[in-house]
Amino acid sequence: MDASRRNLLKAAAILLVDQWADLHRCAFANEFTNSGKDDRKVIVVACGGIRRAETFHNTGLSNIPHLYRELLPRSVFYPFIRNAGATSHYNTISSILTGNWQRLDDWGETSPVNPTLFEYLRKRMRLSQDNAWLISSNKALTSRIGASSMRDFGPRYGANVIFPKQLLINAVIRAASQGHPEHSADRAAMQLELEAILQHADNYDGLGWSVSGNEPVLDLSMQSSMQKAIEDLVRTNAPVTGDEFTFLVSSEVMRRFAPSLLVMTFSDVEVAHFGSYSMHLAGIRTMDRLVYELWNLVQSLPSYSGRTTLFVLPEFGRDFDGSSTNGFFNHRAIDDSTCLTWMMCLGEAARSSDVVERPVQHIDICPTIAGLFGIKELDLPGKSLPGL
Amino acid sequence: MNNSRAQADAPAPDTYRRLIERLPVTLRPSLNQQLSQWGMLFPFERNRVATFMNGVEALGPSALDALTAPLRALELKMGVGHWSFSEDADTIENASLLARSAYYVEWRREVERVFEAVNATARDSTPIQTGSTRVILLFLPASLPVDPQTVWQQWDPRGQEIKISGDAGRICELALQGQPGLAGIATLLAGQTTPESSDLWLIDAEGRLNDMLSSLGSPPAASSLSYAALKPFRDRFLAELNKAPKSIQVTDEVVANLRRESWDGWNLWPAELIGQPRMRQFVIDLFLSGNGALIFSNAFVEWAASEALRRARPRAIVASFGMRNKPKAFTSIAIFENQQRISSLPDVADPENSAVDALILARYVWLSASRYPEHEQTICLCVSELRNTAYLIAPAGRSPGWSAERSVAPEDVYRWIAAQIVA
Numbered sequence: 001m002d003a004s005r006r007n008l009l010k011a012a013a014i015l016l017v018d019q020w021a022d023l024h025r026c027a028f029a030n031e032f033t034n035s036g037k038d039d040r041k042v043i044v045v046a047c048g049g050i051r052r053a054e055t056f057h058n059t060g061l062s063n064i065p066h067l068y069r070e071l072l073p074r075s076v077f078y079p080f081i082r083n084a085g086a087t088s089h090y091n092t093i094s095s096i097l098t099g100n101w102q103r104l105d106d107w108g109e110t111s112p113v114n115p116t117l118f119e120y121l122r123k124r125m126r127l128s129q130d131n132a133w134l135i136s137s138n139k140a141l142t143s144r145i146g147a148s149s150m151r152d153f154g155p156r157y158g159a160n161v162i163f164p165k166q167l168l169i170n171a172v173i174r175a176a177s178q179g180h181p182e183h184s185a186d187r188a189a190m191q192l193e194l195e196a197i198l199q200h201a202d203n204y205d206g207l208g209w210s211v212s213g214n215e216p217v218l219d220l221s222m223q224s225s226m227q228k229a230i231e232d233l234v235r236t237n238a239p240v241t242g243d244e245f246t247f248l249v250s251s252e253v254m255r256r257f258a259p260s261l262l263v264m265t266f267s268d269v270e271v272a273h274f275g276s277y278s279m280h281l282a283g284i285r286t287m288d289r290l291v292y293e294l295w296n297l298v299q300s301l302p303s304y305s306g307r308t309t310l311f312v313l314p315e316f317g318r319d320f321d322g323s324s325t326n327g328f329f330n331h332r333a334i335d336d337s338t339c340l341t342w343m344m345c346l347g348e349a350a351r352s353s354d355v356v357e358r359p360v361q362h363i364d365i366c367p368t369i370a371g372l373f374g375i376k377e378l379d380l381p382g383k384s385l386p387g388l
Numbered sequence: 389m390n391n392s393r394a395q396a397d398a399p400a401p402d403t404y405r406r407l408i409e410r411l412p413v414t415l416r417p418s419l420n421q422q423l424s425q426w427g428m429l430f431p432f433e434r435n436r437v438a439t440f441m442n443g444v445e446a447l448g449p450s451a452l453d454a455l456t457a458p459l460r461a462l463e464l465k466m467g468v469g470h471w472s473f474s475e476d477a478d479t480i481e482n483a484s485l486l487a488r489s490a491y492y493v494e495w496r497r498e499v500e501r502v503f504e505a506v507n508a509t510a511r512d513s514t515p516i517q518t519g520s521t522r523v524i525l526l527f528l529p530a531s532l533p534v535d536p537q538t539v540w541q542q543w544d545p546r547g548q549e550i551k552i553s554g555d556a557g558r559i560c561e562l563a564l565q566g567q568p569g570l571a572g573i574a575t576l577l578a579g580q581t582t583p584e585s586s587d588l589w590l591i592d593a594e595g596r597l598n599d600m601l602s603s604l605g606s607p608p609a610a611s612s613l614s615y616a617a618l619k620p621f622r623d624r625f626l627a628e629l630n631k632a633p634k635s636i637q638v639t640d641e642v643v644a645n646l647r648r649e650s651w652d653g654w655n656l657w658p659a660e661l662i663g664q665p666r667m668r669q670f671v672i673d674l675f676l677s678g679n680g681a682l683i684f685s686n687a688f689v690e691w692a693a694s695e696a697l698r699r700a701r702p703r704a705i706v707a708s709f710g711m712r713n714k715p716k717a718f719t720s721i722a723i724f725e726n727q728q729r730i731s732s733l734p735d736v737a738d739p740e741n742s743a744v745d746a747l748i749l750a751r752y753v754w755l756s757a758s759r760y761p762e763h764e765q766t767i768c769l770c771v772s773e774l775r776n777t778a779y780l781i782a783p784a785g786r787s788p789g790w791s792a793e794r795s796v797a798p799e800d801v802y803r804w805i806a807a808q809i810v811a
Contacts, residue, residue: 086488103488107634121573141635142611165721172722176730242721274723275680275687276712277748300427319749322755328748329679329687334493 040348042309042369043262044292046093047287048138048269049331049338050314054284056342063284066292067312067344076350076387078343080359083316085340087331089140092315093265098148099366100382108142109218111149117366118148118159121261124375132159135250137242138267139166143210157264161210165242166248170197214282243268243283247290251297258303261369265315266290269317272318272328280328297348309350309372309388311365313343348372349388356387401426404437407444410452412459413468413475413485421477427670430586430700439479443510455505458688459498466491471638479640485638520580520703521783521808522574522762524693526750526770527560527708529596532743534772540779543751547768547781553795557773562802563706564590564600570802573704574608576809583609586593586700591692592616592628593685593710593741594679598660606769607660611667611700613692615685615710619672623726624656625675626682630725670695683723685710686742690749693755701762708751709746714738754781767808769801 054060056079060067085091085101094102098114119133134146147158171193180193197207243266250264268283291312298304317327320337331338343360349372363382370376371384401423410702422429422437428438432729463469466489486492528534540549553561566572571579577587588610590597600606615622625646632642641717642750651657651668661667674695680687684735686709693707715723728735750770757763767779778801782788788804790796 086492087482088487091488101490103490105636106484106488109635142634168718169722172730173725174720176725240718241719271723273678273680274683275690275749276741276745278744279715279801281744321752322758324759326517326679326691327752327755332487334496 006347007316020321021200039307040373041258041260041262041298041304042311042372043264043294043298043308044096044365044369045291045313046096047291047312047314048089048265048267048283049087049272049316049318050269050284050287050341051317051320051328052341053337054281055314063281064288066288069369070292070344071295071312071344074346074350074353076345076352076356077360078356078360078385078387079358080347081313081341081343081362081364081369082339082359083339083362085362087316088313089138089143089265089267091144093141093145093263096262096315096362096365099363099370099382100377101363101381102278106145107140111147113149114157115150115153116146117261117369119150119153119157120370120375120378121373122157122330123153125260125373127260129158129160130257133253133259133261134159134161134265135160135246135253136163136265136267137165137246138155138265138270139163139169140267141265143208146210149255155210156273158210159261162249163208164245165208166207167197168240168242168245204363213377217352241268241283241286242260243286243290247294250294254297254301254304264294275288275329277348279374299348307348309345309347309369311345311369313362313365314341315362317341322352345388347386354387356385358386389503391481392531395425402516404441407441409448410444412463412502414458414459414463414495415502415667416475417473417802420475423805424476425669428666430666430798431584432586432701433697433699439510440506443506443508445510447506449460456502459502460494462491462495465747466495474640475642475701477644480643481636481640481731484636492742495641500588507562518637519765521811522639522757522766523704523805523809524757524766525563525573525704525706525755525805526753526768527557528743528746528750528770528772528774529594529708529710530557530773531737532709533739533747533774534743534747534770536772536777539747539772539775539777540770541648541679542748543779544754544768544781548781548790550801551792551795552771552776553797554707554776555773556771556778556798557801558798559769559771559778560596560706560708560773561600562798563805564597565603567799570799570806571704572604572608573806573809574610576806577703578609580810585609585611585667587703589613589693589700589705589707591689591696591707593689597706597708611622611664611670611696611702612660613671614658614660615688615801619661620657621651621654621658621671622675622682623670623729624654625651625791626726627729629675631719646676647672648677657696682744684712686712686745687748690752696755697753697760701760705753707750709742709750711737711739711742712745714741732781767805769805 007299010248043289055064067200083092088106090106091102091104094104094112097116100114102112104110121127122132141203143161143283146161147155175193178367246264246266250262253259254262266287268286269280271283274310295310298308298310316331318328318331319333320335321327321381323333325332359381364385366382367378367382368388370378405422407418422433433788447455471485472481473485486495489495496625508711545644562570565575566575574588588608590610590612592598592614595614598614598617628646632639675682679691681691688706689709693705696702697707713735715729716727717725720729721727754768757766757768765783767783769778771778786808
């Protein structure tokens with residue numbers, strides 16, 4: 001990626017996170033210690049629908065040079081993890097977070113019906129909301145993903161949920177809807193479009209974020225910071241990917257809040273739904289690079305180094321070539337190509353590399369992570385992952 | 389009884405509606421939707437419904453009840469009776485409710501079992517003929533730089549690579565225009581049966597197929613679709629579709645309204661679809677079924693060809709892929725939007741990645757055909773016009789016998805295909 005463009009995106013991400021920090025009157029991670037902090041860190045990266053054929057298979061290794069060459073040798077690798085639930089994004093992420101197969105409205109109109117990891121952590125360990133984040137590129141999720149509908153848990157123990165990509169989408173659509181197609185190619189005009197979204201309560205709500213109790217208005221004092229970020233962001237002429245921006249925002253959240261549990265979901269690969277295989281492959285390569293950069297970031301941050309466990313997995317595969325569901329376009333078939341994928345675990349819980357061929361399931365992740373935080377005796381159908 | 393006879397003898401849809409009432413609830417939406425669009429169905433679809441209904445009737449009430457009892461029991465366990473489940477048409481909400489049921493896998497198995505049993509009963513009295521030779525011609529135009537080393541690597545191993553001597557693009561011209569002493573495909577098909585436009589499909593990412601046809605005196609009986617020619621309609625349709633909020637129920641309403649919309653008043657249809665209500669409905673259904681048909685030209689070609697194969701089982705498909713543009717800064721994030729409308733940056737072609745897309749999607753067309761019994765009598769030829777190479781899959785025992793080392797002239801390739809059609 002072009003270095004100058006990367007810097008511009010990074011500047012935008014930093015300023016975006018600044019905004020929340022100011023909003024909460026808390027600029028840096030060490031200020032959260034009074035609100036409860038745990039040294040252990042877990043990061044989960046869910047990468048959308050990716051087939052084994054395009055990744056950990058001899059036909060796909062060239063798409064994942066960093067995962068294959070750099071990270072696999074130091075990981076506990078699960079070549080067979082099965083998604084036995086509904087292979088839609090909202091249901092899969094909900095299932096990972098709750099340790100129960102969720103069967104909800106695909107478009108996120110209802111909350112998970114079992115407590116999420118965020119809620120278990122925050123309630124049992126008395127952690128503040130800034131210790132639990134979900135940062136997603138995926139339009140299929142909603143802020144309801146951050147907390148369950150369970151009476152004893154729910155939003156008061158939920159996570160901050162943000163969709164950085166949605167900010168960019170809304171700005172583009174806003175320009176188009178107002179009949180200003182030239183704005184998407186003009187820096188100054190695009191800047192105004194982006195600012196307008198964050199300046200007005202109704203537009204901010206339209207982003208679908210849920211931050212610190214879902215405040216309806218962003219702090220106006222942040223407008224000057226955002227203005228700078230947006231100005232930098234619109235300066236590039238190259239394509240800006242949603243996952244890149246999601247990663248940069250996540251990086252800033254890690255630097256400033258150092259949350260105990262951070263869940264990121266990438267979705268560049270989901271361009272496959274529109275039938276561009278080349279763009280799908282580009283999304284896999286972007287994911288591969290970003291996961292590697294994330295791992296390096298974990299090593300470089302004192303608040304993360306030596307105390308972090310990173311899980312990386314596709315949410316599911318995609319349908320096989322020749323399926324009645326149009327192959328890689330979709331993830332609806334009941335077949336190993338769609339339901340069977342891989343997972344990589346790095347860091348503290350995976351001190352010695354291993355390949356665990358015993359099949360595991362997505363719902364095993366929740367009890368495993370809960371166990372890493374010392375939370376036991378959860379009545380969950382999943383089992384703790386072997387090899388950690 | 390042959391297929392056309394079965395169609396002519398098919399009872400009126402009202403009779404079918406009564407038979408559908410005897411089926412489990414989850415089988416009804418698809419059948420009812422087809423009945424409600426009866427006039428817009430292709431002959432093959434009407435035959436398929438008629439065959440299924442013949443099977444339902446032939447089974448008799450007690451045998452049908454016994455056959456469907458496990459599916460009804462499953463529906464009870466799934467709680468279908470408490471769902472907001474449309475019996476009138478397939479909806480996104482229906483699909484979502486079924487897919488997230490814990491019994492979804494079992495349900496699919498049961499549905500397949502019921503359909504197979506009913507169709508088997510029907511076939512006992514109405515054998516289906518699939519014997520005619522069919523042809524799928526797929527063209528990767530010279531603008532697409534496919535990798536000559538790997539271009540056919542993923543293709544069906546039953547096929548063979550053919551080197552073309554001279555201009556491989558000539559094969560497309562011959563198929564559409566013919567030449568003295570060698571008729572084009574439309575003429576060959578017309579000489580065999582009563583011309584039926586759904587027997588020949590011309591599907592184009594750009595406008596080259598129509599350009600070739602324009603040199604002919606009168607247009608052939610064909611179902612002709614061009615992504616480029618559909619642009620005014622696509623733009624309007626996409627704008628309407630993008631108004632749908634993020635809600636399954638509301639989206640179903642929007643989809644139903646778009647299907648009912650009288651688009652003819654907008655004067656957006658290309659010339660080849662004027663006077664073709666069935667094809668216009670096909671396009672609307674195609675765009676509503678997603679799969680990128682509204683977004684990328686090559687996805688349009690693949691999905692249109694796949695749907696044509698599923699719904700019409702044509703004798704011949706000629707499909708030509710094309711170029712897509714590079715994603716634009718910022719607006720590429722909103723890929724579901726009309727890129728030209730939301731960005732004033734100029735379009736820039738992306739030949740390398742268009743080639744990657746076109747190659748896998750061309751293969752998908754063959755894979756789609758391979759799901760149906762007719763594929764055993766189907767010739768598939770995919771041509772890279774830049775590399776002067778092609779991949780030929782011929783029915784068992786009908787290989788042309790060309791060696792991999794020897795180049796074959798475009799005229800000889802097409803002459804062999806034409807001979808197979810009329811054989």
